[in-house]
Amino acid sequence: MSATIGTLLHSFLYGRYVGRDEFGNRYYEARRARNTFEPKRRWVIYRGQAEPSKVPASWHGWLHYTLARPLEKPRQYNWQKEHLPNLTGTSARYVPQGHITKGKGRAPATADYEPWKPE
Numbered sequence: 001m002s003a004t005i006g007t008l009l010h011s012f013l014y015g016r017y018v019g020r021d022e023f024g025n026r027y028y029e030a031r032r033a034r035n036t037f038e039p040k041r042r043w044v045i046y047r048g049q050a051e052p053s054k055v056p057a058s059w060h061g062w063l064h065y066t067l068a069r070p071l072e073k074p075r076q077y078n079w080q081k082e083h084l085p086n087l088t089g090t091s092a093r094y095v096p097q098g099h100i101t102k103g104k105g106r107a108p109a110t111a112d113y114e115p116w117k118p119e
Contacts, residue, residue: 011043
């Protein structure tokens, strides 16, 4: 678990458990607002490594006060892919064609830059 003992204690004492997503992340809301002008604070305790890209869209909307309640069954489309963790900084990162580490030059494009040559 990536949460510290302080976060767990704070969640137990001052938070209200709201729910859990398909990745096992747990969501909490403060029992009371800090003042009358702010909404109640919301937070997530990640299961395993803290990976913000693992927060599903419906829970993301709830965390950012876009949705009053997270959607029970979010609509699934056939073009949606399964979640992949953020691979930046690993050997499995996305590297576009023409990148220096691929060893090849990029394919020419119709709008390629032509440098100015003084006459």
